[in-house]
Amino acid sequence: MKNFILRMTAALLAVMMVVSVFTACDGTDMSSASQSGSQSANSDVSADAPADASAGKQSTAAQDPYTVRILMAGDATTQDCAEVSAALSKITEEKYNTTVEITRFGFGTYGDQVNLMLSSGEKMDLLPNLGVAMLTAANNGQILPLDDLLQDTGKDLLRMITEDEWECVKVNGEICAVPNRKEHGGGMGYIVVKDILDETGIDPASIKTQEDMEALFRKVKELYPDMAPLVSDGGSLNWFSVRKDDLGGDYGVLEDALVEDYTVVNWYETDTYREEIERHYRWAQEGLILKDGSTNSEQGVDLLAAGKGFAMQSNTKPGVDIERELLIGKSIEVIELVEPYAQTGSIAGNVWFVAYNSEQPGRAMEILNEIYADSISSNLVVNGIEGKHYVVVDEALGVIGYPEDSSSSQNGYSSLPWAWPNELNTYTWESSYPELWKDTEQFNADAAPSVAMGFGWNNENVLTEITACANVLAKYEKALACGELEPGAAIAKLNDELNSAGMQRIVEEKQEQLDAWLAS
Amino acid sequence: MVGSSKMFQIFVHVIMILLALFCLVPFLLLIVSSVTAESTLIQNGYSFFTTDLDFAAYEYLLLDSTSIVRGYGISAVTTVLGTVINLTITTLFAYALSRKDLPGRTFISFFLFFTMLFNGGLVPSYMMWTQVFQIKNSFAALVVPNLMMGAFYVIMMRTYFGTNIPDAVIEAGRIDGAGEIRILLRLVLPMSLPILATIALLVGLSYWNDWLNGLYYINDDKYYGIQVILNRMLMDSLFIKNNAGTALGSQLNTQVPTTAVKMAVAVLGAVPVLIIYPFFQKYFVKGITIGAVKG
C-alpha cells in the first residue's frame, strides 16, 4: 500500500511539474510583455511631451493609433456601449488619435469579473474602484502609480483637483487614483415619510437630537400601532448619527472627526457606540424598530414605499431627498442630525484607476483627463447619446429627460453620474433639479474636514486580524444595531472576542501609522 | 413489477404523495408569490393565498422578450451540444476503465478521481482559457470549461458497466472476434440505456443550470443563456442588499428586481426542465434479462 501511494504521488508530481513548466513559460511571457509594453509607452510619452508644450493638442493627434479600454459597472447592452464608444471615439480620435472602447458589467458581477480580468492580464486601461478597493489594488499591483502620468498627460486633472484631495488618494506616498468630482462628505440623519410626519404635527426643523427623534417615533407609533417606525435597510441599521472618522476602514477610528484628539480607538469599545446601541435597544423594546430587523432582506426604500415603515437612516447631501423620493414614490423629509463633514474616505470613496497592464498608460491618462475636463465627453459617457438615451428638455438650464417612447428600465445605457470621473459638468435629469451640481460644489466647500483628512492607511500587516474580526462582527454587529441583543452583555462579549481576534493589534498598527503621518 | 400486493402499493403511494407534497408546497409558494403584488408581498410576506393577483413581475421580465427568448435558445443549444459531447467522451472513458484487465487501470482511475479533489481555483483556469485558448466571448466558452467531462459521471458510468454488464457478455463478443469498439456499440450500449439516460439527464441539468461559465467568460450579451440572465439579475439585487446602509449602497438606484421578480426568475428557470424531464424517464426501464447467457 505504501508502495502504491508513493508511486501514485510520484507520478502525479511528475505530471504537475511538467505541466507547470508549460504554464511558467506562459506566465513569464505575459508579465514581461506587459512590462516592456509600459516601458515603450513611457518613452512614447516623454518623446512627445516636450514638443507638445506649446503646440497643444495638435501633435498628439499624430500619435500611433491606440484603443483605450474602459471598464464600468451598470446595466447597459453591448450594442449601446458600442454606440457610445463610437461617439466618444470620434472626439478622441481627432484630438489624440485614440479610440475608446467601453465595456459595462452588472453591479452584482462587476467585482468578480474585473478581478479575474486583472489576474489574467486581459486588455484594459481605465477602471473605477467599484469592486477593487484602492488600498488592496495598490498593494496587489493591480494599478499603476499616477504621479508621472499626471505630469505628462493629466494636466487638467492636476489643475482641477486640489492638493488636499490628492493627499487622500495616496498609498505609500504615491498617488494611485483620480478622485471623482462629486459630493465629498456627508451629514447623517434620517429620511421620513412626509405625510406621516405631517400627521404627527411635529415640525421637522425642531428636531435636532436623537431624543427629538425618539419623541417623533413614539408619536408615530401612537398613530400607527401596527407599524414599526424605524426600519433597517437590508438588515443594516449601522448608520448612526455620529461623527467618527473611519481612518481608511478596517476598524480603528477617531471617535470624533472634528476634535483634535488623535487617539485611534476600537469603535466598538467607545462610549458613543455604547450609547447608540443602548438607544436602539430601548427603541426595539418599545416596538419602534422593525422586528427581526437584522434578517430583513428588503431595502429600506421598499419598506417605506409599501407603507411598512416611517423612517430609515440616511446620509445627507444635496439632492438626497429627490433621489429617495424617486425610489419610494412618496414625499419625504430629510432630518439632519449631524452636519456634513468630510474624511479621507469621502474623497477616496469613488475613484478611477489606470490598470497595471495598460499598454499605454499615458494615453489612458489622456482619455481620463479628457472625460474629466471636457463636458461633452463627460456627458457622453455618463448619459449616452442624445436623442437615443436622453433628450434635452431645457438647453439653458442643462436639463435632460427620457425620450418619448422609453423609460428608465428600457434605457439601454443606464446613467450613473456618480460613478464616472466628473458628474458636475454633465446635464441634470429632469427627475432631479437643475441647481444640483452647483449646490454640490457649495456643499463640498462647506463640509467641515476631519482633523485626519489626507491620512490613508495600509493594512498589509494585519490581514489575518482583520479577517478574524470581520467574522466576529458578523455575529453581533447587525443584531446589536437593530436592538435585538441586550447591550451590556452583548457588547462585552463582542469586545472580548474582538480582542482575541487581534483588534488591539489593528488599533496599534493604525496609531503608529497615524502618528508617523502627523509627524511628517 | 412482478408480484405487487394492493396493501403495499397503497403504502408506497401514501409515502410518495407525502414526499411529493413536501416538494411541491414550497414550489407553490414560489409560483403564487411571483404573481402577487409587490406591496402585498412586503406587507404580509409570502402567502399561499393572494388577493392581489399581479403579473407585473412577468411583464417586467418578458417585456424585454427578445433577450429572454434568445436566452432560452442559447441555453438549449449549449445544453444539447454539451451533453452530446460530454456523453461521448464519458462513455468511451468509462467503458475503457470498466475493463478489469486493462493495464494501468488503477493509475488511470486515480488520475481521474484526483481531479475531483484538487482544484487550482478560478484564476488559473480563467487565465488558461482566456489567454491560451482565447475562448472569451465565444460559444465555446459556454460549452468547454468545466462541464465537458466530469469525474463524477465517469465513475458512475464505470460502476454501472462494472456491475450490470456481465463479463460473460464481453467474453462472448470477444470470442466472436469483435473488436472493443464493436463490443461497446453492439453489446454494451444497448444494455446501458438507463445509465446513459441518467448521465445525459444529469449532464444536461448541469449545462442548463450553469451560469458561471457565462458569468466569467462572456460579457457580450448576445451569448447570455437564460440562467446567466436570470442570475445576473439576482446577483445585482444581492449586491444591493449586501451594500445596504453604506455610502455605496445609497448611490445604487433600484433598477433591480423586486421580490416578485426574484420569484418569477426562479419559476422561469425551472419550468423548461420540468417539461422535458418526462421524456428522459422512459429510458429508466428495467433491463433485459440476461439469464440466457448463464450456464
Added chain:
Amino acid sequence: MNEHHIGKGKELRKRLARYIPLYFMLLPGACYLIINNYIPMGGLVIAFKNYNYSKGIWDSDFVGLKNFEFLFTTQEAWTITRNTLLYNIAFIVVGTLFAVTVAVLLGELAGKRVKKAYQTVILIPFLISIVVVSYLAYGFLSTNTGFINNAIVKPMGKEEISFYSSPQYWPFILVLVNIWKGFGYTSIMYYATLVGIDQSYYEAAMIDGASRWQRIWHITLPGLKPTITIMTLMSIGKIFYSDFGLFYQVPMNSGPLIDVTNTIDTYVYRGLMELHNIGMSSAAGFYQSVVGFVLILIANFTVRKLDSDSALF
C-alpha cells in the same frame, strides 16, 4: 532463451493490440482532464504566495504558510471545522438513507405514469436556486409573517418563535433543507442502477417463495451497494467543503446563528469579503482539498480491503 523472448514479444504485441482501442477511448477524456483540470492545478502555488497582479503567478513573492494562518490562529477554527464535518456527516448518512429509500419505493411502484409524475415532482427542489430557497425558507420561518408562526404556532396559543435568532433549530433546518433540495436528484442515480439489476434474480427469488422484503434485502440493496459505496466515497472527498448558499443565504446571514452555521467556506467568505486576497482564499481551498484527499485515501483503502469491486481506485 531467444524463442522465449520472441514468444514474449508476440504476446506483448497481441496484448497491446487488444488494449490499444481501449487506450484510444481514453484519449479524449484524458486530454480534456489534463487541459481543464491538471494544467490549472499549477495555480495551487498561489496558496503559498503573496499574489501580486503585476508580477503574475510565478514571480510573486513566496510566503510559505503565511496565507494559511487565518484559518488556524483563530478561536473560530475549531467551530468551523466541527460544523463543516458534522453537517457533512449528517448529510451523507441521512441523505443516502432518504435517496435509497425513495429509489427502492419507486422501483416497487406499479404504474408507469404515476411513477414518472412522482419522479418529476421530487426533482423540483433541485431546480430551484439556493438563493430563492432562502427566500422561501424565510416565507416559512419569519417571525411576523412566516407560515410556521402564523399557521401553526400562534393558533396553538404559543409565543411566536424567532427562528433567525434561535440557533438550536438550525442544525435540523439545514439538514432538512439540504435533503429536500437534493434527494430527488440523488435518487435518480440509485434508481437507474436499481433498474439495471438483472430481472432474472427477482424471478428466481419469487419462484423460491421469497417475500417482498426479502427480495429487497437480498437483491435490490446488494445491487445498489457499489453505487452507494462510490457515492459515499466521493462525498467523503468533499467533506471539508460546504454549499455556500445553504450556510450563508438560508440563515439570512443572521449574526446569532453564526456559531451554528459557520463553515470553512462561509468563514473564508466573511473574512475576505473586503480584502479580496486571492492567496488566502486559495490557501483555504488547498487546505480543504488536502484533508479530503487524505480521508479518501483512508476510506478507499478500507473499502478495497472489504470489497475491491466497490473501490474508487
